[in-house]
Amino acid sequence: MTPSLTAMLLVAAAAALACRLAGFAAMRYLPRSHRLDAALRATPLAVMSGITALALAAGGLTEALALGTATALALWTRNDVGAAIGGVAVAALLRAFGG
Amino acid sequence: MPPRAPFGLAGFRRGLRVGLAMALPILVYGLAFGIVAAQAGMGAGMAMAYSATVFSGSAQLAAVSVMQSGQATLWAIAATVLVMNARYLLFGATLQPWLSQAGTGRSLISLLFLGDANWIATMKVIDAGEEDRAYLLGTGVPLLVVWLAGTLAGAVFGAILPDPKALGADLMLPAFAASMMAVMVKAPASLVPVAIGAGAALAVGAWAGAGWGIVAAGIAGGGFAAATAKDTGKGTGK
Numbered sequence: 001m002t003p004s005l006t007a008m009l010l011v012a013a014a015a016a017l018a019c020r021l022a023g024f025a026a027m028r029y030l031p032r033s034h035r036l037d038a039a040l041r042a043t044p045l046a047v048m049s050g051i052t053a054l055a056l057a058a059g060g061l062t063e064a065l066a067l068g069t070a071t072a073l074a075l076w077t078r079n080d081v082g083a084a085i086g087g088v089a090v091a092a093l094l095r096a097f098g099g
Numbered sequence: 100m101p102p103r104a105p106f107g108l109a110g111f112r113r114g115l116r117v118g119l120a121m122a123l124p125i126l127v128y129g130l131a132f133g134i135v136a137a138q139a140g141m142g143a144g145m146a147m148a149y150s151a152t153v154f155s156g157s158a159q160l161a162a163v164s165v166m167q168s169g170q171a172t173l174w175a176i177a178a179t180v181l182v183m184n185a186r187y188l189l190f191g192a193t194l195q196p197w198l199s200q201a202g203t204g205r206s207l208i209s210l211l212f213l214g215d216a217n218w219i220a221t222m223k224v225i226d227a228g229e230e231d232r233a234y235l236l237g238t239g240v241p242l243l244v245v246w247l248a249g250t251l252a253g254a255v256f257g258a259i260l261p262d263p264k265a266l267g268a269d270l271m272l273p274a275f276a277a278s279m280m281a282v283m284v285k286a287p288a289s290l291v292p293v294a295i296g297a298g299a300a301l302a303v304g305a306w307a308g309a310g311w312g313i314v315a316a317g318i319a320g321g322g323f324a325a326a327t328a329k330d331t332g333k334g335t336g337k
Contacts, residue, residue, distance in 0.1 A: 002169070005145050008171065011177050011182065012152070015180035016187075017211075019180070020184075021192060023192035024117040024192065024194065028195070035328045036325065037179070039322065039324050040321070042323070043189060043321035043324075044193060044219065045292040045320065046292040046293070046295055046317050046320020047276075047296060047313055048277070050304075050316025052302065054273075054309045054313070055273030057301055067277045068266065071164070071277045071278060072127065075281050080223070080279045081278070084274040085124070087270065087274035088124055088270050088271055092265065
């Protein structure tokens, strides 16, 4: 029997909450060290790079041009949010013309 | 007991400005979920409840696809959300040294508003020396509001709205990641975790899916940095 939407909602919400809190809570029990600090500094860059690489691998020329635009705009203007919006706009424009 | 770190209106406003700038693509992404939820037979109220409590596009879309398979169990829903959101374990862990200094209650409330885009934005400002811990909450509030607005609009008006993918909604997160990464790379050494993260994501993502690819990127990049770190005798203090 398929569970009700409400039951599935409660389970999904509990799982999402657990993911949000568990890493934060676990860190309280890890002693600080120079190795942990180095890992914490490197992790965001690695995750951002991973997200970008996966999108490039899954996409085609349109996606590559959009992300390339976002990166170039960010390097040029140092305005990362504006650069990201510019990249998304390029994707929308190219897709409007069949890209 | 050391004094609490700042958690004030000024930091909240700084985060709010960035959150508002990121809001439009999140709105479109929310539309996408609302449309899919309506197609799966959810009413607007139920779709909004999912968006309010799960607040993760990838996990919500995956959970709905499990529901549509006709073989949904509570275990399958839990496993799907846990797998899709495993990266949040890393997000919470990386925020903890900085965010926990605001106190437990403020930290937990802030974590309820944590998403991919505002985690990236917050890690960037932590790197730049942001002291006010309300920044994360400030980025998250507008994102949750537009996520809910998009869900509602998609669920109610989905049939007459344009395809969110045509508007580039699927590229919102990668574009934020690419642009913020470009700004955060300040020295050649920063390219090491970038290269390791990309390699690990592609290697693992190819057979385990994008969710695990992102987790692998973080673990590999962080693990390599930990293994090769030299003790300079000073911590980050963050």
